[in-house]
Amino acid sequence: MTYNLVVCYNTVVIYNRVVKDDDMPHLLHIDSSIQGERSVSRSLTARAAAAWLAAHPDGTVSYRDLGANPLPHLNSESGLARMVPPDQHTPAQAASWELSKEVVEEVLAADTILLGLPVYNFGAPSSVKSWVDHLVAPGLSVDHATMTGLLGGRDLLVLASRGGGYAPGTPREGWDHAEPWLPHALSLTALEPRFITAELTLANVNPQMAELKPLAAESLAAAERAIDAQWAPLAV
Numbered sequence: 001m002t003y004n005l006v007v008c009y010n011t012v013v014i015y016n017r018v019v020k021d022d023d024m025p026h027l028l029h030i031d032s033s034i035q036g037e038r039s040v041s042r043s044l045t046a047r048a049a050a051a052w053l054a055a056h057p058d059g060t061v062s063y064r065d066l067g068a069n070p071l072p073h074l075n076s077e078s079g080l081a082r083m084v085p086p087d088q089h090t091p092a093q094a095a096s097w098e099l100s101k102e103v104v105e106e107v108l109a110a111d112t113i114l115l116g117l118p119v120y121n122f123g124a125p126s127s128v129k130s131w132v133d134h135l136v137a138p139g140l141s142v143d144h145a146t147m148t149g150l151l152g153g154r155d156l157l158v159l160a161s162r163g164g165g166y167a168p169g170t171p172r173e174g175w176d177h178a179e180p181w182l183p184h185a186l187s188l189t190a191l192e193p194r195f196i197t198a199e200l201t202l203a204n205v206n207p208q209m210a211e212l213k214p215l216a217a218e219s220l221a222a223a224e225r226a227i228d229a230q231w232a233p234l235a236v
């Protein structure tokens with residue numbers, strides 16, 4: 001077995017896990033919904049953050065709102081920052097690389113990451129795609145020489161919400177391209193997302209889905225119960 005030991009931004013990398021240089025538990029809380037107060041994923045990430053803090057009273061939290069402040073999309077001026085060596089970056093690439101560093105360092109600092117993931121137009125919000133595009137960066141989140149991920153060993157809990165239902169046997173089975181996409185998109189970094197999902201959320205606002213309200217309520221309640229059980233002390 002080979003040991004992968006490198007120094008990276010004041011942290012030590014062992015295997016594909018970057019060990020933080022302090023023992024304080026740290027939570028990174030990320031929202032991406034554009035729906036403000038009525039957002040279901042925001043209510044779920046807030047519930048999860050409160051549950052995490054209750055279980056980690058000495059913990060610290062940082063927050064990123066991709067819905068309010070999306071990262072710029074990779075474009076033809078900046079996008080190659082992740083392929084061109086930093087000492088050859090153009091000013092636009094250097095600025096984009098700095099953003100990647102910021103995003104990666106936020107994840108490296110965290111033991112637990114909460115990500116709100118709505119479904120928009122059958123996929124993830126473009127702001128989450130852009131966050132992933134900045135996060136997957138050889139030399140920062142992926143070891144350049146071996147292409148092994150450097151973000152493994154963290155808990156990434158995704159609080160997903162979708163207006164419809166895409167379960168097996170439903171008319172649009174398989175049309176949700178947000179949840180199946182994310183593990184693939186993050187695989188190079190070694191982050192492995194877990195999901196808690198509330199579905200049929202549009203039943204509460206779309207009269208044509210009114211008969212699905214009980215199922216929507218059930219789905220939301222199950223998601224909330226799953227969140228509440230995450231860091232609860234084990235009953236003995």
Ligand SMILES: Cc1cc2nc3c(=O)[nH]c(=O)nc-3n(C[C@H](O)[C@H](O)[C@H](O)COP(=O)(O)O)c2cc1C
Nearest residue numbers: 033039040041118119120121122161162163164201
């Ligand atoms: C721009 C937009 C596009 C949407 N597209 C879909 C869709 O393709 N499929 C779906 O099931 N729900 C869709 N919805 C409904 C959302 O998935 C639903 O409102 C969900 O609760 C989103 O999470 P949020 O409440 O945290 O924003 C869409 C909502 C918006 C605002």
